[in-house]
Amino acid sequence: MPEKIFDYFIKGEKSKWEVVIGLEVHAQVLSKSKLFSSSSTKFGAEPNTQVSLVDSAFPGMLPVINQFCIEQSVKTGLGLKAKINLYSVFDRKNYFYADLPQGYQISQYKYPIVGEGEVTLDMPYGTKKIGIERLHLEQDAGKSIHDLDPENSLIDLNRSGVALMEIVSKPDLRSPNEVNVYVKKLRSIMRYLGTCDGNMQEGSLRADVNVSVRKVGEKQFGTRCEIKNLNSIKFMQMAIEHEAKRQVELLENNKRIDQETRLFDANNNTTRSMRSKEDAHDYRYFPDPDLLPLRLEQSLIDKLKKQLPELPDEKKERFIKEHNLSAYEANILVSEKEISDYYEEVVKKSDKKLASNWLTGDLFAVLNKNNLSISQFPISANNLSLLINMISSGKISGRIAKEVFELMQKKNENPEKIVETKGLLQQSDPKELEKIIINVISNNKDKVEQYKSGKEKLFSFFVGQVMKLSGGKANPQLVNKILKNKLK
Amino acid sequence: MTDLSNSTLVDLIKGIKKKDFTSEEVTKSFIKNSEKSDKLNTYITKCFDQALISAKKFDKKKDHKGLLSGVPIAVKDLFCTKDVKTTAGSKILNNFVPTYESTVTKKLWSEGAFLLGKLNCDEFAMGSSNETSFFGNVTNPFGDKLVPGGSSGGSASALAANLTPATIGTDTGGSIRQPASFTGTVGLKPTYGRCSRWGIVAFASSLDQAGPMTKTVEDCALLLQCISGYDPNDSTSIDIKVDNFSSDLTEKVKGLTIGIPKEYRIENMPVEIDELWKKGINFLKDAGVIIKDISLPHTMYALPAYYIVAPAEASSNLARYDGVKYGHRSKGKNLIEMYENTRSEGFGDEVKRRILIGTYVLSSGYYEAYYLKAQKVRQLIKQDFDNSFKSVDAILTPSTPSSSFKMGEKEGDPVSMYLNDIFTVPVNLAGLPAISVPSGYDKKKLPLGLQLIGKPFDEQTILNLSLALQKRINFKRNVKIWWK
Numbered sequence: 027m028p029e030k031i032f033d034y035f036i037k038g039e040k041s042k043w044e045v046v047i048g049l050e051v052h053a054q055v056l057s058k059s060k061l062f063s064s065s066s067t068k069f070g071a072e073p074n075t076q077v078s079l080v081d082s083a084f085p086g087m088l089p090v091i092n093q094f095c096i097e098q099s100v101k102t103g104l105g106l107k108a109k110i111n112l113y114s115v116f117d118r119k120n121y122f123y124a125d126l127p128q129g130y131q132i133s134q135y136k137y138p139i140v141g142e143g144e145v146t147l148d149m150p151y152g153t154k155k156i157g158i159e160r161l162h163l164e165q166d167a168g169k170s171i172h173d174l175d176p177e178n179s180l181i182d183l184n185r186s187g188v189a190l191m192e193i194v195s196k197p198d199l200r201s202p203n204e205v206n207v208y209v210k211k212l213r214s215i216m217r218y219l220g221t222c223d224g225n226m227q228e229g230s231l232r233a234d235v236n237v238s239v240r241k242v243g244e245k246q247f248g249t250r251c252e253i254k255n256l257n258s259i260k261f262m263q264m265a266i267e268h269e270a271k272r273q274v275e276l277l278e279n280n281k282r283i284d285q286e287t288r289l290f291d292a293n294n295n296t297t298r299s300m301r302s303k304e305d306a307h308d309y310r311y312f313p314d315p316d317l318l319p320l321r322l323e324q325s326l327i328d329k330l331k332k333q334l335p336e337l338p339d340e341k342k343e344r345f346i347k348e349h350n351l352s353a354y355e356a357n358i359l360v361s362e363k364e365i366s367d368y369y370e371e372v373v374k375k376s377d378k379k380l381a382s383n384w385l386t387g388d389l390f391a392v393l394n395k396n397n398l399s400i401s402q403f404p405i406s407a408n409n410l411s412l413l414i415n416m417i418s419s420g421k422i423s424g425r426i427a428k429e430v431f432e433l434m435q436k437k438n439e440n441p442e443k444i445v446e447t448k449g450l451l452q453q454s455d456p457k458e459l460e461k462i463i464i465n466v467i468s469n470n471k472d473k474v475e476q477y478k479s480g481k482e483k484l485f486s487f488f489v490g491q492v493m494k495l496s497g498g499k500a501n502p503q504l505v506n507k508i509l510k511n512k513l514k
Numbered sequence: 515m516t517d518l519s520n521s522t523l524v525d526l527i528k529g530i531k532k533k534d535f536t537s538e539e540v541t542k543s544f545i546k547n548s549e550k551s552d553k554l555n556t557y558i559t560k561c562f563d564q565a566l567i568s569a570k571k572f573d574k575k576k577d578h579k580g581l582l583s584g585v586p587i588a589v590k591d592l593f594c595t596k597d598v599k600t601t602a603g604s605k606i607l608n609n610f611v612p613t614y615e616s617t618v619t620k621k622l623w624s625e626g627a628f629l630l631g632k633l634n635c636d637e638f639a640m641g642s643s644n645e646t647s648f649f650g651n652v653t654n655p656f657g658d659k660l661v662p663g664g665s666s667g668g669s670a671s672a673l674a675a676n677l678t679p680a681t682i683g684t685d686t687g688g689s690i691r692q693p694a695s696f697t698g699t700v701g702l703k704p705t706y707g708r709c710s711r712w713g714i715v716a717f718a719s720s721l722d723q724a725g726p727m728t729k730t731v732e733d734c735a736l737l738l739q740c741i742s743g744y745d746p747n748d749s750t751s752i753d754i755k756v757d758n759f760s761s762d763l764t765e766k767v768k769g770l771t772i773g774i775p776k777e778y779r780i781e782n783m784p785v786e787i788d789e790l791w792k793k794g795i796n797f798l799k800d801a802g803v804i805i806k807d808i809s810l811p812h813t814m815y816a817l818p819a820y821y822i823v824a825p826a827e828a829s830s831n832l833a834r835y836d837g838v839k840y841g842h843r844s845k846g847k848n849l850i851e852m853y854e855n856t857r858s859e860g861f862g863d864e865v866k867r868r869i870l871i872g873t874y875v876l877s878s879g880y881y882e883a884y885y886l887k888a889q890k891v892r893q894l895i896k897q898d899f900d901n902s903f904k905s906v907d908a909i910l911t912p913s914t915p916s917s918s919f920k921m922g923e924k925e926g927d928p929v930s931m932y933l934n935d936i937f938t939v940p941v942n943l944a945g946l947p948a949i950s951v952p953s954g955y956d957k958k959k960l961p962l963g964l965q966l967i968g969k970p971f972d973e974q975t976i977l978n979l980s981l982a983l984q985k986r987i988n989f990k991r992n993v994k995i996w997w998k
Contacts, residue, residue: 079614083834085607086594086616086713088748118830120876124849129833179849181838310876312885315719315827317749 030150034201035242038274043239045270046247047199049262051212053191053222054166054230055098061165061189062089062132069228073182081187083127088316091116095189096320098221099139099163100330102191105215105337106158108143110327116163116317120310125168125181133192135311138162139320145195145215146339147207148357156208157196166190185229191222197236197247202263209233209259210361214338218363232257237269239277248273249283253290253297265290269297341366349378358386364400371407376414384414388431405434413441423502426450454501456508459492462500463508466491477513485509518543519676523585523733526679530584537584540679541569544586544630548677553997554653556672558591559599559632568628580626581740581760588678590669591632592639593619593724594713598629602715603637603647603665606835606842606860616713617748618682618724618741625740630678634668637862638832639689639717641665642934643924646864651921654697655993656960660918663693663934669727670697674993680728680737684714686721687820688914688938691950694727695913695963698952698991700734700980701727703938705971706945707752710745716831718824719750721942729991731951731980735759738973757974765982768802770975773906777813778937780915786956787912794910794953794964797986798979806906810898815891816940821932822875822888823943828865829872835860867928896944903969908976911937913950913963937965947973951980952989961991 036043060067063080080087103110117135140161147154168186172179193212199205213224213231224231238250253269256262268290273283287306288297301307313319336344338360345356359382360366372381389410393403413430416422422430422445430441430450445451453459466488467474477484492505518526518540529535545562565586572584594600594612601607619629636646644652644667652667654660655675662671666683670693673681683690685703694701702725709724716722726737739760744753774795779788795805837843837856844859846852861869875884902909915936924931941948947970950963964983968976 082839084594084612084614084840085600085602085610085715085834086612086711088712090747090749120830120833122833122836122853124836124838127834127839129836130830308878310830310873310878310881312826312830312876312881315750316716 032149032151032200034203036239036270036274038278040278042242043270043274044242044244045200045266046197046238046240046250047205047266048197048236048250049195049199049205049208050234050236051193051195051209052232052234053102053193053212053216053224055095055163055189055191056220056222057092057095057098057189059092060187061092061095061163063187065187067188071184073180073184075184077183077186081127082183083129089132089314091317091320092189095163096139096322097326097330098189099161099191100322100327101219101334102193102216102221103140103143103161104327104331104334105219105221106140106143106145106161106193108158108161109141110322111137111139111141112322112324113137114139114162114320116314116320117311118314119164121307123167123170124179125170125183125186127168127183127186131165131167132314132317133164134162137319145208145211147204147211148353149204149207154204156198156204159194159196161191161193164190164192197238202266205235205262205266206259209262211338214361214363218335218337226258229257233262235262235266237266237273238283239270239273248277249285251283251285251297252287254287254300256290261290261292264292264295265297268295272297338366349373349382351378351382355382355386358390362400368400368403368407372411372414374411375408376411377418380414380418381411384410388428392435404436404438405431406438409434409438409441416441416445420452420454420501421445422450422452423498425498426452450499452501453496453499454504456504459496459500459504459508462492462495463505463512466495467512474513485513488513517676519547519679521679522730523582523680523728524730524736526585527581527583531578537569537572538566540584541565541586541630544676544678547675548588548631548672550998551672551675551677554655554671554675554677555650556633556652556668556675556677557588557631558601558603558634558649558668561598561629561631565628565630572626572628578626580624581736582622583626585627585679586630587622587627588630588633588669588672588681589619589622590635590666590681590683592635592684592715593682594715595619595629595632598632600632600715601649602639603635603649604861604865605648606856607715608648608842610841612713614713617710617745618714621741621743622682633672633678633681635683636665636667636689637865638715638828639665639684639686639722640828640864640868642688642692642931643919643921644668644693645921645925646862648862653997654918655995655997656697656918658996659921660960661696661921663696663914663918665689665693666701666727667693670694670699670701673697673699673727673729674991675995675997680726680733682724682737682741683727684717684722684724685938685942686717686824687942688935690725690727691913691938691948691963691965692934694950695952696918696961698961698989698993699727699729700731700949700951701725702734702738702949702973702977703941703947704738704742704973705752705947706942707750708742708947708971708973710743710748710751712745712747718827719831720827721820721824723942731977731984732760732763734949734980735763735977738977752971754971759974759977762974763981764978765801765985767798767978767982769804770907770979771804771806771905772798772979773806773808773902773909775808775810775813775902775909775911777810778911780936783912783915784956786954787915787962790954790962790964791910791912794983797983798910800986801982803979803982808902808906808909810895810902810940812891812894812898813940816895816943817932817936819888819891819895820935820939820943821871822884823892825868825872826876826885827872829869829876832861832865832869864928892943895940899940899944899946899967907969908979909967911965911967913937913965917956917958917960917962941967946970947976949976949980951983951987952991953983953987954989959992
């Protein structure tokens with residue numbers, strides 16, 4: 027693939043601007059129970075049915091750390107090639123809100139569980155490493171519902187206390203598309219690890235986006251604005267684009283950017299100020315006296331490291347090396363764990379290159395067209411490998427294969443059976459093919475003359491006629507060979 | 515029949531086991547006293563009917579298992595008790611009935627005791643005189659208009675007035691030991707992490723500990739044993755073996771070394787207290803103890819550090835009382851106004867003062883100068899003790915710089931009130947165990963206590979030393995019943 031050049035800039039009236047972006051991704055830890063209580067984290071339960079005395083902050087209730095959530099965040103840290111801190115501290119972030127029962131959120135401030143790491147992005151202009159600043163654990167708040175009752179706000183505490191990993195990137199991202207690829211890569215890594223389901227519709231993955239702009243070539247960062255709580259990649263991209271333009275406009279008109287927190291309004295695609303730096307909350311962080319500092323054993327980290335599954339980057343390398351795939355193909359196949367699992371299942375019994383072609387071509391086309399995920403795809407990996415084998419053994423042609431592929435989607439039928447019952451087996455008997463070819467030649471004497479006098483383009487006409495007469499089943503390679511002989 | 519309410523906890527349990535008397539008789543005697551005690555204002559919630567039912571049920575049982583079998587016990591109203599109103603002495607929890615039982619009280623009931631009632635205390639345990647309770651002052655049985663100390667003032671008064679055979683309080687900066695000293699009773703603050711804090715309304719999480727308040731050292735050892743132990747629900751409780759404090763209790767303390775810290779000789783301390791201290795030293799010498807002068811150089815910084823750390827934690831711990839989920843709620847046009855009205859009406863002045871101080875010292879720009887510095891001081895204070903304990907087994911000091919004072923005497927002068935905790939606060943900052951033993955009277959005929967401070971998890975040594983003191987001092991609690 028030819029390498030393109032990075033070209034995302036905002037063109038103002040006066041200059042060309044570069045956009046600088048940093049992300050704080052809030053990823054819900056995949057765990058059965060909450061960070062400090064045994065309540066269930068299952069999505070979609072009736073309001074306030076998954077709330078313990080701890081989650082609702084009754085007097086005298088105390089948090090007890092969920093060891094599984096700790097291990098999940100260590101795993102995630104390892105997946106981000108990050109430093110795992112053997113010593114970390116839980117702090118209280120104090121603020122009042124109706125859906126924050128304790129009046130503080132337990133989070134990690136000065137001493138997060140995971141330190142610096144990196145994520146590699148495959149961009150059309152080459153690979154790019156995005157720095158990870160830190161990952162810390164914190165509790166989620168409950169949910170306030172303001173539009174169900176005309177008089178009151180309602181509170182659902184089911185989410186209250188659910189474990190979140192806040193993954194803070196360095197300001198290394200430069201375009202909405204890089205943000206898109208970065209979030210997808212993060213999600214992919216966590217899904218490979220089984221540490222976050224990455225389900226954005228259910229709120230398992232949200233992000234706050236920090237945006238600033240600077241003239242191309244400038245070294246200093248501009249003043250940034252933070253856009254809070256974006257729950258889809260599309261919104262992140264829209265918000266960034268709008269916010270960058272807003273900032274450029276201000277700067278080109280010699281106005282100042284105020285460091286502030288803004289909210290994105292998807293209805294009219296704008297951001298608006300939520301609070302300025304002066305009005306910023308003073309969260310009065312201090313170490314939670316109900317929890318001792320978290321001390322991890324190196325042996326635990328070593329153990330978790332050994333248990334790590336193969337991650338997308340390594341899998342990609344392996345596909346390139348061992349399966350002879352192009353970087354582009356490998357990248358697509360490893361982007362989602364389920365897809366790579368499916369691919370690996372298919373290639374257990376069939377040709378790797380053909381399998382890759384079928385997955386990235388026809389199969390993806392079906393998924394995209396019908397908006398399906400691979401787990402919803404009707405054809406089993408085993409049946410697809412049977413189909414591929416029939417192609418590579420010459421039993422059916424590629425064209426017939428596409429036909430069979432269509433039929434298989436209806437009820438995941440065995441392709442061999444379809445070919446048999448529909449009589450689609452490839453015609454590879456030279457004698458039979460010769461008969462058809464002689465027939466075609468004798469019926470098109472004028473074209474044969476033209477061909478022989480130099481109009482070689484007509485060759486495909488003859489092939490087409492043969493295929494037509496054979497009902498599409500003729501082996502194209504054999505047809506080519508015999509035709510060439512006969513037309514000499 | 516002798517008045518059972520005069521007996522010690524140990525004697526009552528023995529008597530019930532030997533069937534000298536029944537649990538019902540015991541319970542009735544304390545209920546009788548309690549019913550006539552309204553002037554002392556010790557109870558916030560009385561559970562007398564239920565206690566009698568429990569006693570009768572107990573008497574019908576054949577085997578009387580448990581270390582506390584058949585005794586009614588009233589507890590400080592800071593312990594959450596299932597289906598029994600728990601107020602923490604505050605209007606904001608005036609209507610709060612927990613659906614759960616604190617670990618410490620659960621342990622009492624599992625040893626065969628049952629709840630007699632919930633005892634008055636300073637609001638959220640913030641106070642040294644029991645004058646900050648929403649439910650009014652508690653009076654010291656040693657005299658009308660006298661404070662019982664605080665914050666476990668209701669517990670101390672009830673105990674001294676024979677309204678309960680024993681009780682448990684909580685101690686964040688002296689809230690068990692100071693009222694014990696003011697009422698001529700024994701009060702012990704265990705090592706931080708010895709007892710579970712689960713289900714205790716929190717004041718300052720890194721300092722709070724539940725502890726026994728009793729008439730004698732023997733009772734104290736028994737009750738401590740019952741409430742101690744690791745609790746997986748409290749991440750700060752420590753998984754360490756609980757000794758058999760009661761059966762290991764001995765007055766044989768010969769050869770132990772006791773430290774006398776020179777920094778506890780403060781200016782303007784009443785002569786009687788200095789004399790009492792000397793008396794204590796002599797008694798311990800008599801028991802074969804070696805006396806050693808020691809220095810705890812950072813003592814003078816303990817009180818200021820405490821009044822930063824404790825309010826800081828309190829300001830955060832009390833944020834949950836916002837009118838949203840339980841407790842008192844005032845009306846408001848919007849959420850913020852509802853918060854403001856609820857907390858303005860629900861909290862008393864002292865609690866508000868400490869929330870304000872705590873919020874201030876944690877605020878950005880002040881955090882380093884106050885909270886962080888206070889934590890450093892705390893480390894130094896702990897180091898002082900660690901160093902001393904290399905050469906001594908325990909430390910002897912007065913429990914308080916004065917005896918009980920008149921209600922209202924320190925009103926409007928919070929600093930003078932805070933000074934009451936000057937001898938008790940360093941112990942909480944260092945997380946150590948300490949006990950106050952009734953040791954004599956001042957010239958106003960008010961009781962005074964001596965404090966023994968021990969090494970972490972070495973409650974046994976201070977209990978043994980206390981027993982040796984108790985035997986030699988032979989303290990008589992001269993309470994005249996004036997309130998009936």
